[in-house]
Amino acid sequence: MLELWNDGPTKSAIVDFVGRVTTPGPDHVAPQDRIAVFDNDGTLWCEKPAYIQLDFLVRRLAAQAATDPELAARQPYTAAATGDLEWFGAAVTKHYDGDDDDLKLLGAAVLSAHSGITVDEHAARVAAFFAENRHPTLNRPYTSCGYVPMVELLHYLESNGFTCYIVSGGGRDFMRPVTADMYGIPPERVIGSSVALQYQNGELLTTDQLEFLDDGPIKPVRIWGRIGRRPIFAAGNSNGDIEMLQYTKGFQLLVQHDDADREFAYAAGAERALDLANTEGWTVASMQNDWAEVFPR
Structure with missing residues (x-):
């Protein structure tokens, strides 16, 4: 299990949590309540040098x-x-x-x-x-810029009765055409920023009006509005994920970009999240130390 994660405290914490909520006992969670939410940019796929x-x-x-x-x-x-x-x-x-x-x-x-x-x-x-199109510096198709350890984690959770959702500040309708192939997440489980739509002569048309900017405190609002359940597992990587992680009652995972050789090393936009990880007891996944691989071979 989780073969693309190096043995250590992070992998052990994930496996321990999943074991506790799926085994009869005081921490057991019914399958319908095993909701996991994942940010996308910087959590499931590469977000540098630009989104x-x-x-x-x-x-x-x-x-x-x-x-x-x-x-x-x-x-x-x-x-x-x-x-x-x-x-x-x-x-x-x-x-x-x-x-x-x-x-x-x-x-x-x-x-x-x-x-x-x-x-x-x-x-x-x-x-x-x-x-x-291809990534400008990694020179690989954008569809091959997903993080294979995180895709493995999605599949691991699903195999243990979790239902996984993407909850991203990125555009809902930008992600939906590719999430099934890249992650195994169908379009109905993609929550993101969106423009208002209007119906006209049998078609839905895009408008220039914002419907939702799915970031920060809006993420928990959208999670409840779309899912109607509080997550027990959440993964993010930036300050825009803080409220989603705080809303989750269970396991919080924060991806840390500290691998300049295999991806990029940066903390801009994640400073508050990393500080909170220390005080709130969130699990930090070091890309450099915890991932055996980063991208598909």
């Missing part, structure tokens, strides 16, 4: 800027057109530090980038993106 979804969006913003000089003159279209990915990464980091000025600019552009098309057309655009 995968950001590449998808930047390509669209650059295409829009190429046909409209007024758009090209303002952010985030300028950054997209010039390939300035650092601007986008800084906007997200500022958000986690409490400054949303750049994120608001980004959000408005993101909401309008794919508006006015059917949900099937959007899914087709996403599928084409994943089929055609």
Whole structure:
């Protein structure tokens, strides 16, 4: 079991917890209540040097800027057109530090980038993106940028009667076309940020209005709204996962990116989460020390 996890305290803690909640006794949890929730970016797949979804969006913003000089003159279209990915990464980091000025600019552009098309057309655009593009520095298909120890953990939990969900700040409809193949998670168990939809002549159309930004304190709200049960296992990697981890009554896992050789080493956007892990007793999974492999071979 969990062969892609090195023997040590982290693996032992996971196996011990699963054993206790699946064995008759004081800690036993009925199968219907064995709910596990996983963040996606940085928890299940790689999020550096930029979010995968950001590449998808930047390509669209650059295409829009190429046909409209007024758009090209303002952010985030300028950054997209010039390939300035650092601007986008800084906007997200500022958000986690409490400054949303750049994120608001980004959000408005993101909401309008794919508006006015059917949900099937959007899914087709996403599928084409994943089929055609590779990670810029790892030089592997984006669909091969999932963390194999975490995929193994998903399957391990499912084999022990858990129902696993993705609860991500990433776009729900960006993840859904690939989560079944990458993780074995069907689309109905993907919870993420979303735009409002409208029905028209037998189709569902995207709009430029935000429905949910599934991050921070919104994650527990969405978990309850979609699942109706409190998780007993949660995994995340950033400050945006804190409230989800706090809401979970059972086992909290925090992925630490400390492996510059096999992935990336960084703590930006996770400082508060790592501090809380020490005070709250959460289990920290060191990518460097706890994972025998990182990506599919």
